Amino acid sequence: MSRFFATGSDSESEESSSADEITPKAPGTTFTKQSLLLSDDEEDTKRVVRSAKDKRFEELTNLIKTIRNAMKIRDMSKCLEEFEQLCRAFLKSKTIVDKEGVPPFYIRILADLEDYLNQLWEDKEGKKKMNKNNAKALSTLRQKIRKYNRDYETEIASYKENPMASADEEEEKDEVESGSSSDSDDEPADAKSFLKKKSATEAPPPNASKFLKGAADEESSSSDGDNEDWDSDTSESDSGSEDETGRSTSMAVNFLKKTSSEGDRHTSEKKKEERKKRHKRKERIEEEAEEEAQEEGEGEWEKVKGGVPLVKEKLKMFAKGTEINTTVVVKKLNEILQARGKKGTDRAAQIELLHALANISNENNLGEGILVKIKFNIIASLYDYNPNLAAFMKADMWKKCLDCIDELLDILFNNDKIFIGENIAEDSENLASDSQEYRVRGCILTLVERMDEEFTKIMQNTDPHSQEYVDNLKDEGRVCGIIDRLMAYLEMETKGSTEEVCRVYLRRIMHTYYKFDYKAHRRALGLQGETKSEQDAEESEGEDSAFIMDRLCKYIYAKDRTDRIRTCAILCHIYHHALHSRWYQARDLMLMSHLQDNIQHADPPVQILYNRTMVQLGICAFRQGMIKDAHNALLDIQSSGRAKELLGQGLLMRNMQERNAEQEKIEKRRQVPFHMHINLELLECVYLVSAMLLEIPYMAAHEFDARRRMISKQFHHQLRVGERQPLLGPPESMREHVVAASKAMKMGDWRTCHSFIINEKMNSKVWDLFPETQCVREMLVRKIQEESLRTYLFTYSSVYDSISMETLKEMFELELPTVHSIISKMIINEELMASLDQPTQTVVMHRTEPTSLQNMALQLAEKLGGLVENNERVFDLKQGVYGGYFNRDQKGGYQQKQGGYNRDQRGSYQQKQGGYNRDGQRGGYQQKQGGYNRDGGGYQRQGGYNRDGGGYQQRQGGYNRDGNRGGGGGYQGQNRGGYQGGGGYQGGGGYQGGGGYQGGGGYQGGGGGGYRGGYKGGYQNQDRRDY
């Protein structure tokens, strides 16, 4: 409002009346301002410039205003001051002025000021009356302005010649500036002639608004829009009046001109309406666009001029140019595209415009080339529709997008003369001529990839338990279809480079790998006699997904040069193998890929895929009865307790310090859509059951071993949770079932264990989710029996002198050979100190296991060794370097003895470890060593030697303990020295090993010599960290 008053105050009466006219519209303005706020926050560069210009000019006009005020009251000193400021301000806005030309109001003030000063100068009387300051200022100002005006002589001259015209020109120039200059040529160059033309067609109305109303009534389009138009127009003229301060006539002219242009537009619209119906529709769209743009831009007058006429003018232009040929359409397309990404442009309208354009080109038979080009842009603008990355496409947009891509592919398939490519430059495009091949810039692959991403986004953002999700999921078929078609297209010779083929293959793989191929499964099972499924099979005699995967992946392995695609392909391939229970292929592929070495350097989505693959691999191993492998594969994911997050199946609740909103958004974008999820409960159950099958016998075997390591921390945690329960009811959840089963197994009670693991509840929760439920269950029962037998023997071997295998067979319902093999294995691995008596089929216990007290004493000795070692270090420090040297020798001798015990103890420990490892740990892909590990195998045999020694020593242990331990220790040290190398060094190890709290890990990992590193693999490392 203050602006209005300001203008009113120094302009003449007519202007103030126009201001009055405007004031009632003020509420409208505020409303539109609000809509401006609501509109998106995207910045467009051009607007920034404009607003800068706006600002500068406003500054200038304000200064001019004060100068004029000063002129009125003849305050010369003020005038001088302000003039200097004005000059400075003008200099500041030099860049803008350079671009836009010298603003006319500036010239005007210069001219006026000079005239005024001359006038004052002449007026001797007045000059005499002036005070000294003023007189002085007058003379300096006069000199200054003379000098200054010399630079603008021509402008001033032209202004003086025709003050009116220059005012018009200014207005016009604005117009020209705002529109892109190319098509302003039909805009009347001379405002006056234009005015005349106007008055010829329609009598100059006394009231502009009235005229406008009339025009609106005539028009078929909604009057609402026109009112809006009018609104904006008045405000436009108002703002125009602002910069033409004090020039009432120009105001009126401006207004008239405005209305006339409006009228012009309307008439042309009408014409169009008569001519083509399509145009009318377009007009409406344009109307809408304009309306919206105006709504958005009304707060700033520059904006309105920039945004609205742009689209509007263009369309009209095109419509007028009746001859529609390729160049025109391309030009038009470029125009539309220029508006892309700008603040004022309505994206929906843009899409419509492009569609319309496509129709036009279709109707005019402009050829496929241009159509393809337009389609590309339509799809691109569909993707552009959502301003930020997080938002997903609306259903109708999505449908449109799919349709469009389909159509585009249709065209491409039907016409093999079209070349598309990203690297075709704009100017080398060939859209028109039929004789040559079409060359179109654009990449269909990128579009399809983007489409796929959009699909993922849609799925991510839909509630997975709603019908909507199912509906959306149905689109996957189409997505796959499109990818398939694109694949076919790119596979055609000369259509796609190998990289592109790789990319599209990867897309295809991504849509295949996680789906279980039931048909292939059924076929593999050779299910006969089914009536319905037979038909099904006949219906879809397509390729097995396995075959497809194989083909695509192998192509990628061979051809791909970007590491990422290959990595993804391998992972998907493994996943697919694992999903279909092809365990060995999956495992070998995983081992060969060496992915586990450097997967931590990959980007998060690939890592998620890796985790998914690993998990699937683990589950596959479980189904195949490879419990250890299953456990190893799942350990990493499960032990962290963040399986959900690691698999990209949901976010964990965490406080905001760890993750701000931005990160959360990023993480959300990484989530795997629901239909690809891996069942977490199944995962955990598989993990816990395999941990149970490993851990319970292990625990039984190492009951007294202080350095016993947990195989699975997670499992122990569950056990502890179970123990903490004050009241033990029948198990409810899956975990409780497993815990209860573990307890039963600890007692060697396999029947109870079995009933806990496999029952109604667990079936429905877990086991029925496997494809080969029955096989898995049978495998499980068998494993439970075997492991229970082992546990039983470990736990109760001390109670028996001998036990018949027949009895064991009955107890555990296993076949005699199995019992025999299990016991033999235990004996070989020296887990069970016993021998088999063949004739009577009995196991005879040797009872050489140290009692718990003996074990305890051994441990204590070890710890004391550590303590002494530590203590001597203190002494070392006290002694300084010299003493230390001497001292070390002594210590070495001691340590060797000390090491003797250690070795003894550890030997037996490791031997068990080793035995465990030997069972098949080697295959573990978890072992980071990979190839190195296999090397270690050779060493390990040496380790076997060691183990012998260990066992021997252990048996000796009994004597040693009673008798001269020192001697025994020395002997053992000797025994060891040969092949273990560097007794002193290993003795040093004794220190660290002794410190149980140090984790013993440091010792084994670091100092433990070559061979030990060899067979230390996955879970051991893991455990050590947990210590």
Added chain:
Amino acid sequence: RDVAKRARMSSAASSATRAGSLNGRPGRSCIPIGPHVVLKMIKHYQEEGQGTEVVQGVLLGLVVEDRLEITNCFPFPQHTEDDADFDEVQYQMEMMRSLRHVNIDHLHVGWYQSTYYGSFVSRALLDSQFSYQHAIEESVVLIYDPIKTAQGSLSLKAYRLTPKLMEICKEKDFSAEGLKKAMIGFEHMFEEVPIVIKNSHLINVLMWELEEKSTVADKHELLNLSSSNHLEKSLQLLMDRVDDMSQDIVKYNTYSRNLSKQQQQKHQYTQRRQQENAQRQTRGEPPLPEEDISKMFKPPQPPPRMDTLLIAGQINNYCQNVKEFTSQNLGKLFLAEALQGHNS
């Protein structure tokens, strides 16, 4: 009757301690304890203590000349989580006031505590005993070992802090140097005070009578041959302490390494300074201003040694226990062997 029998046996135990009192300090003769104090303590443990849980209570008595006599006691109530606002001091005062009303000695002369396999040397015990002894010099802590008692011999021992340790506790100087200066080792932390259980003649008579009446089997708890359980537990505890010890040593090691490293740095720094100053002097420039070296090199915090000392004391205690137990057991085994040989 069971309890009475224990009491009787305790007289034997106390006689053993009396023998040991010869090495004790001459100024402090052995402490007579009323029989009902012992019974009350045993009862308290049997009612409330179990496993590793310990029970505690207050000893009351009087000081005659320089001799302490323990004539009564009362237990601290078991703490539960529910009544956190329970005021222990208030309870003690109340209790003592009430006892005074019935004319019982109300001088607070110490406290008692049960123990689990002899693990009582701890910071808590040190602190509370210090505060007792700080208030009343004669205060003692009575340690009752229920497990040993269950094996056939009453185990009740009275301890005081040595005057040296009192000094140190008063000054709260637990650094290595302080302890070294005070010449204190784990052996010199606690001194055992001999005790004797004084029965009235009437009770003695009763006991004799009871002994006559008791069956033979009752007396043979002492001959139990099983050992592993007890030893295992002791070893387990011993091992834990050894672990703690090595941890402390490692801590100390790091500390001393850091210290020496810093010393070196300091040394280097001062040398550089000196060199530079010498150079400056030759050039005729003023020497660099003195800086506070101690500020630049903050010495690392030395680990407190008191805990280590306590652990050492505890280890010593365990070892003594084990030694005692094994020698007894060996004796028993030889006995059994001889018996067997005799029989066959």
